[in-house]
Amino acid sequence: MKTTKIQEGKDLEKKSSFSGSLGFVLTAAGSAVGVGNIWRFPYLAAKDGGGLFILLYLVLVLTFGFTLLTTDIAIGRKTGKHVLTVYGSISERWNFLGKLTFIVPVIIMTYYTVIGGWVSRYMAAYMVSGTKTVAQDGYFISFITSKIAPVVFMLVFLAITTLIVYAGVEKGIERFSKYVMPTLLVLIIGVAMFSLTLTYKDSNGVVRTGMQGLKISLLPDLREMTFGKFLRILLDAMSQIFFSLSVSMGIMITYGSYVRKDTNLEKSIWQIGFFDTFVAMIASIMVIPAVFVFLGMEGMSSGPSLMFVSLPKVFEAMGEVGRFIGFAFFLMVTFATLTSCISILETLVGNFIQVLYVSRENLCLIIAVVSAVAATVICAGYNILYFEISLPNGQIGQLLDVMDYVSNSFLLPLISFLTCIFIGWIVKPDLIHDEMQAEGQTFKSKKLYSFIIKFIAPPIMAILFFQSTGIFKF
Template sequence: MDSEKNLSKPRNSFTSSIGFVLAAAGSAVGLGNIWRFPYLAAKDGGGIFLFIYLILAVTFGFAMLITEVAIGRKTQESPLTAYKKLNSKWSFLGFFSFIVPFIIYPYYCVIGGWVMKYMFTYLAFLGEVTTEEGFFTGFITSQWQPILYTVIFALCCFIIVYKGVERGIERYSKILMPILFLIVVFIAIYSLTLKHTDADGVTRTGLQGASIYFIPNFKGLTFSKLLYIIVDALGQLFYSLSISMGIMVAYGSYMKKENNLGKSVNQIEIFDTGIAILAGMMIIPAVFAFSGTDGMSAGPGLIFITLPKVFLSLGKFGTFIGLIFFVMVMFAAITSAVSILEAIVSSMIDRLHWSRKKAVLVMSSVAFVISIVVCLGYNKFYFEYNLPNGAVAQILDIFDYVSNNILMPVVGLLTCLLIGWVVKPKTIVDEITRNGEHFARKTLYIIMIKFLCPVLLFVILLASFGIFR
C-alpha cells in the first residue's frame, strides 16, 4: 500500500524559489560555519585563508553545488536513485551518496545535543557554570545526560522532517534562517566593540582581532604551508556548502522546474559565504580580545570551552549574549541536521517506495540507536585509535573521518567523472538553461567539472590519508 500511495502522488516541492534558497542555505549554514570556519581562518593566516576560500567558493564550490542541485531537479530523485537515472552503470554512486548522510546524522545529533545542553544552561541563567574546570568534559563523559539532550535534539529534527517539504522544512527554514542571520549580525557587530585588559596590563580590542582575521599575514608563508591552507579551504567548502552529502541532490529534486536554478545557487553561495565570514567576525575578535592569539586556536573546543569564558568576563550582559549565541548555534545545527535526515528519508521514499511517515520513523529510530553508541563512546565504549591523518580518535571522530575525509571526496570525485566524462557537462548545462536562462559561468563550469575539480578532490583525498603531513 505504501508503494501504491507513493507512486500515485506528485513529488513534493518547495512552494517558492526563496523557500528553496533558505532551506538549502539552512543546510549549508551549520556547525561547520560557526566554529570550523573561524578556527581555520585564524590558524591559516586570516586574510590569506579568506582570499583562497572565496576564490574556491566561486569556482570549485559553485561547480560542485550547481551540479548536485541540477542532478536532483533533472532526475526528480533522491541521492540514492538519482545517479542511476543518469546512467544505469553508476547506481553505486547513489549508494555512496546515501551512506554519507547516514553516517553523519547520528553523530551530528550528538553534537546538537551538546549545543542544546549549553543553550538550556544559559536559559536557566547558569552560564557561569559552563566555565568551571572540566564542565564540558564532565558532561560528554557522563552516561545519561548526553543521551537525554540527543533525544531532545533528534526529536526536533524528526518533527520538522515528518511534516514534509512544504509544511516542515520550508516553513521552519523561512522562520529560523532570518532570525539566525539577525543574531549573527548583532553578535558580530558587538564583538568588534569589545576591549579587555589582562593581568599583565596588556589591552586588546575586538578591532585588533578583526584585523588579524581580515588582513593577510604572509610571514613565514611557504609553498608547503600554502598547500595546507588550500586543503583546509577545500575541506571547509564541503562543510559550508553541504556538497557530496546527497543533501543538495534531494533538495534539488524538490525545486520547481520553472525556477531559475543558476540564480538560486548563486543566492545560496552568497548567503552561506556571508554567514561564514560573519561567524568569523562574531568569534575571532571576541576571543582575541580576551584570550589573545592562543585562544583562537581552540578548534572544536572554541564554542564549548573558550567562548563561555568570554561571555563570563562580560558580566550579566555576557549571560544574555551567551544565550542568544547558543540559540543561534542551535538554529544552525537544526537546519543542517534536518537536511541530512531529509537526504536519508527521501532516499527510502524513492528507492523502497515507503510513505514519508514510515521512512522518518524507521530511519530516525536506526539513527538514534547509533547516536546512543556515539554518546557511549565517551564513557562505556571509550577507546583511542590513531587515524591515518595523525589524529587520535574515538567513535565520533572515526565516523567524522570516514564520512568527511574519505567518502565525501570520493563522492565528489566520482560525480565529476560521471558528469564531466560519461554523461557530459551538457547534461547539467541544459538543465540550468532549460527555461532560457543565461549561464554566465558556463565555460568556467565545464573546465572545473572536467579538469580542476577532480584534481582538487584527489588532493583532498591524499591529504586525508596524511600524505602531506
C-alpha cells in the first residue's frame, strides 16, 4: 500500500515542468518582479541618496544576487526536490534547513494576499472613482482599518491566484507569465517615459521637471556621507536582493525543480537577474521623478507610504491624465503582486505534493482556504486585533509588520547564511558546478561563484542578520 502511494506521488510530480527556457525565465522573473521592485526599490533609492543605492544594488545583483539565485535554482534542478526535502536529500543532517526555509513562504502567504487586495482596491478606485477620492488624506488608513473591504479584495486576489496555480505549471503559471510579463514591461516603460516629461511650478514659483528628478534618482549624493550611513545604505541594498530575486525562500528551488536538463542555467539566471533589475530601475525612473516634480524633496522621504499615500497625490496633481496614469500604475503593481503570490502558492503546493502525495487540485483548494483564514486575521490586525509592538530593528509594527519582520528581516538572512555554509563548506561548490555544467553546458562564472559563496557571502549575511535583530546598530 505504501509503495503504491509513493508511486502515485511520483506520478503527480512528473506532471510539473516548464515547456522550455523562455517559460522558465518569464515565470521566474515574474516571481522576482513583485512589490519589492515597484514599491520598495524606489522608496529605498529615494531615502538612500538615489544613485549611490542604485550603484551598490547593481554591484550586489551581479555578485551576491547571482550567487544566491544560482544556488537555489541549481540544487532544485539537480535533486528534482522542493525545499522541504531538498537539503535532506543531499545531507540528512541538514534536513532542518529545508524545514526552516519552508517557513518563509508559509508566513509570507498569510499577508501577501492582503497587500494584493490593497493594490487591487486602488486599481479599482482609479477605474471607478478617479483621482480626488484616492488622494484624500486618510483614504488608505480608512480602507485598511475597515472590517469588510480589505477582506473582500483579499479574497478576490487569492481566488485569482488559486485558479492560476490550480491549472498547473505549464498551462497555468507559465501561460499566465508569458502574457502578463510583456504587458507589465510595456506599461512600466510607458509610464516611466511619461514621468520624465512632467513639469510643475509650485506656489513659490519654483519649477521642477521630470528630468531633474531623473538626475536625483541616478546621481550619487555623497554629501554628509559617513561610514555608518554608507553601511546602512549597503545593508538596505543587500536586503533588497531578497525582495527582488525571491532567493532563500524556497521559491526558486521549486521552480528549479521544474527546469529541463537541457536548459542553459547560467544564461537563464543572468536573464532573470537582468529582467528583474531592469524593471526595478525603470520603476525607480517612473516613481522618483514624478514624486519630485509634484511633492519636491519632502515627498522623496515619504518611505513605505510612498505608494499608497504620496503617489495618489501625485496622480491628482497631474489633472485628467492622472486617472489613467494612476490606473496603469496600480494595474502594473497588481500584475507584479499576482505573479509573486503565484510563486509563493506554487511553492506550498509543490512541497506538499512531494510529502503528502495529494493532487495539485485538492491541495490548491485546501491551502487557499487556510490562507484565506490566515489573511483575514492579518486584515483584522488593523481593526479588532490592532496592537503596536517595538521590533528588534527599531521599527514599530502591527500584526502584518510582525509577520513581515519574522519572514524577511529575521529568517531570510539566517537562511542565506546557513545555505552559504552548507554549499560553500560542507558539500562544496562542486555540487553546483556539476549541475550548471550538465548536458555539456558551460559555467563561465564558476570561480566568481565559488569565491563569493565561501568567503564573501557568509560574513555579509551574518552582519545583515545581526543588524536586523538589533544586535548591531549603525
